[in-house]
Amino acid sequence: MKSSDASRLTLILLFAPFALWIILLIILPQIGVGWLSLREKLGPREYAFGFGNYLDFFREPIYWNTLLRTAWISVLVTILALLIGFPVAWYIAKIARQRSRAALFLMCLIPLWVSDLVRAFGWILLLRETGIVSGMLQWAGLSSGPVELLYNDITVVIGMVYTVVLFMIVPLVSTLDGMDNALLEAGYNLGGSRMTVFRRIVIPYAMPGIVAGCIITFMLAAGSYLTPILLGGKNSMWFTEQIYEQFVTRYNWESGATFGVLLLVFTSAVVWLGLRLTGQNLASTVAKE
Amino acid sequence: MHDLECVNLTRIFGRHIAVNDVSFTVPRGSFFSILGPSGCGKTTLMRMIAGFETPDSGDIRIKGKSVLEVAPNRRSVKMVFQHLALFPMMTVGENIAYGLKCRGENRSDITRKVADVLARIGLPGVQDKQISQLSGGQKQRIAIARCMVLEPDVLLLDEPLGALDLKLREQMKIELKLLQHQFNTTFLYITHDQSEALVMSDNVAVMNAGRFEQIGTPKELYNQPGSGFVAGFVGDTNRWLGRVTGLSGDEARIALDAGPEIIARAGGALVAGARAEIFFRPETVSLTPIEGANQLSGVVDSLLFNGANSRILLRSSDRLIEIAQGVMDATTPVARGDSAIAWFRPAHALAFAAPEAG
Amino acid sequence: MTVRKSLTARLLAATICATALLPGAAMAETLRLLTWGGYAPDNVIALFEKEYPDIDVEVTLSNNEEMVAKLRATGGAGFDLAQPSHDRIFAAQSEFDIYKPLDLSKIETGKMQANLLEAVKANTTIDGGVYAVPHQWGTTGLVVDVTKAPDVKDWADLCKEEYKGKTSMRLRRTILLGMGFSLGYDPFALYNDTAAYTEMLDKVAEKMIACKSVIKTYWNGGDDLSTLLLSGEVVASESWDSTAFKLYGENQNLVYVPPSSGALTWIDTFVIPSKGRADDAAYKWINFVMRPEIVTMMSDSTGAIAAVEGGIELLPEAKKAAVKLAFDDAAIANMKFFANIPPGLEDIEGKVLERIKAASGN
Known part of the structure; x- marks a missing residue:
């Protein structure tokens, strides 16, 4: 009895920080935000309960267009991060020698050593009209006058891919690392071409890593704030900016909370759809044996 | 084809x-x-x-x-x-x-x-x-x-x-x-x-x-x-080093290092006076006397029971000789510490020129 | 057992020590300031703490919107003195109840410039209580590179085709008001007529959307704006006067131009949050920073003009020159003070701003 009590106590003690973290920092605030989103503002210090805030969202095309735009750019960022991250991960996991591997990993980490803000300013210095890239283009004679590379959606996508690509690379490296090279050789040996081996062996094997990477990348992209605002142009709307505006500039916490809930629901739906389309499920991705 | x-x-x-x-x-x-x-x-x-x-x-x-x-x-x-x-x-x-x-x-x-x-x-x-x-x-x-x-x-x-x-x-x-x-x-x-x-x-x-x-x-x-x-790698064998003291036909007379002189079959080309490696398999070695066979005397070091693969280990001038013949059929009852002589026929011992480094 | 005993004893001792120290700790009061960048320069804080050794000053930097959001989140707790602009107090107070009325007898109001004090009092009196007094004032207008865009005189000039890709503005309510004035409206007069105000905003939005193809980008903060102008990428922009004066210090071609329809004038004030715990220290700070020698130090840091009699004269020399270059008497007479924003108005403006941002220009 005693020892089982003790082991149960150990279990509770070990579990407690996790449970507290989940409950205090994730579940409770979410409930709070959810509750706030159902509060309609009638006038100063006058509120009623209802779904008015959600109706407002769907009645205003600017809002849901911004949400769709955010989602679509985030999907694009995710795809680009996958296309760029996969070869990098492949190189680190399969081609690089053991010793240089740590250094390569570290190089991928460098962008995370500086804050979002500094990173964005880095891009601004590079891409602005009087910036380094524009200067080099003129110096090389590729352009007759200054080129403005900043303040458009492409810049936003580049900036975000740069920020999130590491989160694509890490899960990919860890799955590819676990892949026995003999599987590839067996794939060739049994008559597969490079394409077949890649499509039928590498991709299915790396699928859990790909899915994990894509989920993280997509969520990070959709939830990012500074990069799209600082690099985006006069037309670039981002949903988190919309949420900030509602909360801070317009004192409209109710609508801000509604947007927050909608962003969570919508991105979750996109992830769910992605899992369905690729025939994966969350359990096989996260709890890979 | x-x-x-x-x-x-x-x-x-x-x-x-x-x-x-x-x-x-x-x-x-x-x-x-x-x-x-x-x-x-x-x-x-x-x-x-x-x-x-x-x-x-x-x-x-x-x-x-x-x-x-x-x-x-x-x-x-x-x-x-x-x-x-x-x-x-x-x-x-x-x-x-x-x-x-x-x-x-x-x-x-x-x-x-x-x-x-x-x-x-x-x-x-x-x-x-x-x-x-x-x-x-x-x-x-x-x-x-x-x-x-x-x-x-x-x-x-x-x-x-x-x-x-x-x-x-x-x-x-x-x-x-x-x-x-x-x-x-x-x-x-x-x-x-x-x-x-x-x-x-x-x-x-x-x-x-x-x-x-x-x-x-x-x-x-x-x-x-x-x-x-090949002799050493394929199958179990006893290996001993020595020097060639005489050759006649495919038979070689070899003085074992810290051991007696024996007669072995030449597995390859041998030169008198050169170093040689001698291999003889455990199942060709017996503790019962065999006429005209080589003899190595020693002390029983241990008995290893392993069913059909049982062995007697005989210590002879700091080397262990594995003996498999007549271990299980109780024809040669020995115990640890007994003095004994290992017998094996010249035809069962193979001599090769020793590798340079050996 | 002995181990435990000694542990208990130590804990006890520690507690006693802590208790003994507590009154001493309570002696040193903390003044938690929620204010704008530059409004609590280190040299001023050092002088203040030297004069009042029992007060520690803690500074949190913010802006109008975030000040309200922060205080709203805590119901007016966490800070002892805040500095929102005068037009942002009435609505926030009526809606969220985050400030407390001031005890004017503790403030040396006599030193303050009378018209500004009256304007702030008029704007921030609720149920007989006065909630704010002025601290510094400044204007929002235009900053122009006189060598490259000499004919930018008013808000609407930022939309001139000849400066395509070379102008900038901040996509906030200020530019809506400025454009309104430029289009011949008086937005402040329309504040309480929602229908008329909305109609004006529609016209403004139309103008602003058409203007997007000319604008290079919308700036977000002072640093942003400074880089755009100093690099020469932008030749004319909406600007805070303080930022423009700093730019003038670096490049004499960058001049602050009060728009011909009138520079929009804000007054940053002092308010005391409803759950502030150091009111006395707050009043001490207010009176302290209104002293002439402190005003000069403060203005040097903020670039804004103190709301005391002769505030312009108390500016540091370099800034005084820039201000005198920018403002003649006519420009000063033409200044447009921000009027109180009625509740709900910012929501309408917010939607217009979103519409402008979402509209596709090139």
Whole structure:
């Protein structure tokens, strides 16, 4: 009895920080935000309960267009991060020698050593009209006058891919690392071409890593704030900016909370759809044996 | 007609010669093993045949045609990998169908061939199982079936039994031999385990430091080893160093280091006065006197009971001599600490010139 | 057991020590300031703490919107003195109840410039209580590179085709008001007529959307704006006067131009959050920073003009020159003070701003 009590106590003690973290920092605030989103503002210090805030969202095309735009750019960022991250991960996991591997990993980490803000300013210095890239283009004679590379959606996508690509690379490296090279050789040996081996062996094997990477990348992209605002142009709307505006500039916490809930629901739906389309499920991705 | 022919194959990595001028032929439908210690170059040799390595010189011919210019996925050589390399994300059926699909066969043919090969390896109806649901021996058979369904000219096996436990390994040895008979395909088997090579093979090549020491049937290798390395590597043996004091015909008189003079059969060219290695197998050594035999006296160090493989260890001038003859039949009751004499016939002792360094 | 005993004893001792120290700790009061960047320069804090050794000053930097959001989140707790602009107090107070009325007898109001004090009082009196007094004032207008865009005189000039890709503005309510003035409206007069105000905003939005193809980008903060102008990428922009004066210090071609329809004038004030715990220290700070010698130090840091009699004269020399260059008497007479924002108005403006941002220009 005693020892089982003790082991149960150990279990509770070990579990407690996790449970507290989940409950205090994730579940409770979410409930709070959810509750706030159902509060309609009638006038100063006058509120009623209802779904008015959600109706407002769907009645205003600017809002849901911004949400769709955010989602679509985030999907694009995710795809680009996958296309760029996969070869990098492949190189680190399969081609690089053991010793240089740590250094390569570290190089991928460098962008995370500086804050979002500094990173964005880095891009601004590079891409602005009087910036380094524009200067080099003129110096090389590729352009007759200054080129403005900043303040458009492409810049936003580049900036975000740069920020999130590491989160694509890490899960990919860890799955590819676990892949026995003999599987590839067996794939060739049994008559597969490079394409077949890649499509039928590498991709299915790396699928859990790909899915994990894509989920993280997509969520990070959709939830990012500074990069799209600082690099985006006069037309670039981002949903988190919309949420900030509602909360801070317009004192409209109710609508801000509604947007927050909608962003969570919508991105979750996109992830769910992605899992369905690729025939994966969350359990096989996260709890890979 | 030979299914596989290697001519003067050489592969060099930097300053290390992994495979050094190796030539051999494997007759159709036979079981050929390459036996050697790890690092002897046997895996490199196999990878060259499979096409994963390119030889620096020499030629590889399958059914008489050089395959050096043929990409690995176009060679009619299939390989069973050391850890089998079954595709974990595919079912058993998909694993076997993989090669057929790559070849572009139609769906109904594939289904039929998969069912067929599974029946032949004695695992009918497991198409839909996951790889992780199979036992070690079943995985082994699936890995072979995956290759055999493609009807290759040569099947390469890279120590596939290494990962199995002892009991299963013994069982699989027999099963592999049966499968080879059944498919009647040429098997090229790589191993460092001499018992695997001896039990299964029609012919065995003993490989050492990038070269073939000897090619022969298991019996030839055991009874007439062509070099000291083969004598020492194939089967259990007692090894002693000495100096050649006289030669007459194929008999050599040899003074053992810190031991008496004995008479041995010359396994290779010997020069009087040169250093020599002498090998004699435990089962040829007896504690009962044999007329005209060599004698080594010593003290019984220990008795090792191992059923049919039981041994007496006799300590003679700081060397242990393994004795297998007459251990189990109680013809020579000895105990630890007893003085005894080991007897063995000159015909059972083989002498080779000792390697330079030895 | 002995171990435990000694542990208990130590804990006890520690507690006693802590208790003994507590009154001492309570002696040193903390003044938690919620204010704009530059409004609590280190040299001023050092002088203040030297004069009042028992007060520690803690500074949190913010802006109008975030000040309200922060105080709203805590119901007016966490800070002892805040500095929102005068037009942002009435609505926030009526809606969220985050400030407390000031005790004017504790403030040396006599030193303050009378018209500004009256304007702030008029704007921030609720149920007989006065909630704010002025601290510094400044204007929002235009900053122009006189060598490259000499004819930018009013808000609408930022939309001139000849400066395509070379102008900038901040996409906030200020520019809506400025454009309104430029288009001949008086937005402040329309504040309480929602329908008329909305109609004006529609016209403004139309103008702003058409203007997007000319604008290079919308700036977000002072640093942003400074880089755009100093690099020469932008030749004319909406600007805070303080930022423009700093730019003038670096490049004499960058001049602050009060728009011909009138520079929009804000007054940053002092308010005391409803759950502030150091009111006395707060009043001490207010009176302290209104002293002439402190005003000069403060203005040097903020670039804004103190709301005391003769505030312009108390500016540091370099800034005084820039201000005198920018403002003649006519420009000063033409200044437009921000009027109180009625509740709900910012919501309408917010939607217009979103519409402008979402509209596709090139």
